[in-house]
Amino acid sequence: METNNCFKKTPLFKICEKYNARFTSFAGWSLPLQFSGIIQEAKAVRNNAGLFDVSHMGEIEVAGPGACDFLSKMVTNNIRKARPGRAIYTFMCFPDGGTIDDFLIYKHSDEHFFLVVNAVNTVNILDYLKKGFPEPTIKIADRSQDFALLALQGPAANSIMEKVLEPNTLSIKPFRFQTLTWKGQEMVISRTGYTGEDGFEIYLPPTNAEHLWETLMEAGQNWGLLPAGLGARDLLRQEAGLPLYGQELSSQISPVQAGLDKFIDWENPEFSGRTSLLAEQANPLTPKRIGLVTGRGAIPRIDYQVYWEGKLIGKITSGTFSPVLQKGIGMALVNPVPPIGSEISILIRGEHHTAEVTPLPFYQRKR
Amino acid sequence: MVPSNLRYTEDHEWVRVEKDRVIVGITEYAQEELGDVVYVDLPAAGEKVKAKEAIASIESVKAVSDIFAPITGEVLEVNDDLQHSPELINQDPYEKGWIAEIEVTDPDELEKLISAKEYQKLIGEE
Numbered sequence: 001m002e003t004n005n006c007f008k009k010t011p012l013f014k015i016c017e018k019y020n021a022r023f024t025s026f027a028g029w030s031l032p033l034q035f036s037g038i039i040q041e042a043k044a045v046r047n048n049a050g051l052f053d054v055s056h057m058g059e060i061e062v063a064g065p066g067a068c069d070f071l072s073k074m075v076t077n078n079i080r081k082a083r084p085g086r087a088i089y090t091f092m093c094f095p096d097g098g099t100i101d102d103f104l105i106y107k108h109s110d111e112h113f114f115l116v117v118n119a120v121n122t123v124n125i126l127d128y129l130k131k132g133f134p135e136p137t138i139k140i141a142d143r144s145q146d147f148a149l150l151a152l153q154g155p156a157a158n159s160i161m162e163k164v165l166e167p168n169t170l171s172i173k174p175f176r177f178q179t180l181t182w183k184g185q186e187m188v189i190s191r192t193g194y195t196g197e198d199g200f201e202i203y204l205p206p207t208n209a210e211h212l213w214e215t216l217m218e219a220g221q222n223w224g225l226l227p228a229g230l231g232a233r234d235l236l237r238q239e240a241g242l243p244l245y246g247q248e249l250s251s252q253i254s255p256v257q258a259g260l261d262k263f264i265d266w267e268n269p270e271f272s273g274r275t276s277l278l279a280e281q282a283n284p285l286t287p288k289r290i291g292l293v294t295g296r297g298a299i300p301r302i303d304y305q306v307y308w309e310g311k312l313i314g315k316i317t318s319g320t321f322s323p324v325l326q327k328g329i330g331m332a333l334v335n336p337v338p339p340i341g342s343e344i345s346i347l348i349r350g351e352h353h354t355a356e357v358t359p360l361p362f363y364q365r366k367r
Numbered sequence: 368m369v370p371s372n373l374r375y376t377e378d379h380e381w382v383r384v385e386k387d388r389v390i391v392g393i394t395e396y397a398q399e400e401l402g403d404v405v406y407v408d409l410p411a412a413g414e415k416v417k418a419k420e421a422i423a424s425i426e427s428v429k430a431v432s433d434i435f436a437p438i439t440g441e442v443l444e445v446n447d448d449l450q451h452s453p454e455l456i457n458q459d460p461y462e463k464g465w466i467a468e469i470e471v472t473d474p475d476e477l478e479k480l481i482s483a484k485e486y487q488k489l490i491g492e493e
Binding site: 034037038039040231235296297299301320321 | 402403405406408426427428429430431457
């Protein structure tokens, strides 16, 4: 077990060790890469349920009179229209359209928001928010240390959650959240996730985190709940066609390039990056994200070159083997953009391997 | 998990010497590091291979890795079961997950392989 002391540990590090996690370093943290095996964990999430420690995620609180107007200038999605109790997926962009981060905004009220951000970007986001000249009435605080975050994902997640919260009942619709008290402390439960399955993300004080983990694991026994690591999380989000910051989105890759325009509220006249994003959207030469599938012997990996009709059109941004499809799957950023169904090729260690352009996501759960 | 009757390479392959031929696979340590194997690109029987050259590649969920020939010689046989059940490498790396059988041409090369003890030291499992 390689765990370097330089890396930060989450409140669930010890319990993950107890469950035989293999650790990896990610965004300055030592996090569980896998427990029983990536494929087994991914299957558990698709068929039953999986429990993830994602406490490394950053939490930024933006509160005070004017908070809603201020954030509306900073992010791409419409947070004004959203009612309190909603979790809104959005981007924050530089003036040139490059992505600072993609994240969920939890709207408690017009004057109180939580941003749940990628760990690596927490500092950049705080900096950029401060550069946006918030009114002195608006308090912006890094609250990352105050929360552990567990993700319970899979078709059995609701049953397991209800058992744990008995006799309280849970009625949270997708992309909504609820604050409730558990073992004397507040926790926020949202019906969100990063796997393409039904499920919950649970924010709670670090002191209660181990207790909740054990309670969920015990309650989930009859439903085949398994602890799951970052390896399964990355595989599941790829099958679900979800972007990962640093790969499908970055300071060089805008949400328009990633094909995520539906999370941009063009009616908002003043958000950061709007002019550049609009120009990109109108420009037929803007590179775009595509999905592609390959045989299992030619699994796409990050940075592999992608060719169409003999010409280099771009690079793989993420790729892996999909247990659901039993094929290699990948996403790539390309220009020009071959239509769905096109035969393209990927250069894998000096050899061209055939791939087919397919719609995203690769996998969609039955509802 | 390092059988003492086998020889090893620094690239985490095991080698079972049987008279004029060797059987090659990857170690328990290597399969743990690779994680779930989903595809094995095998050499063809009859192929001539050179020591330290890539003879096969293993695709796992996480990454693709080369397998190197431990000795120079001709590939006599490959484990065809891996075509349909690549997970045998994870489940039984020293037996059912074997990869290829190679004819020995230069017995001196066998001396360059490391012992179980040395391999254990290499992976820090003394």
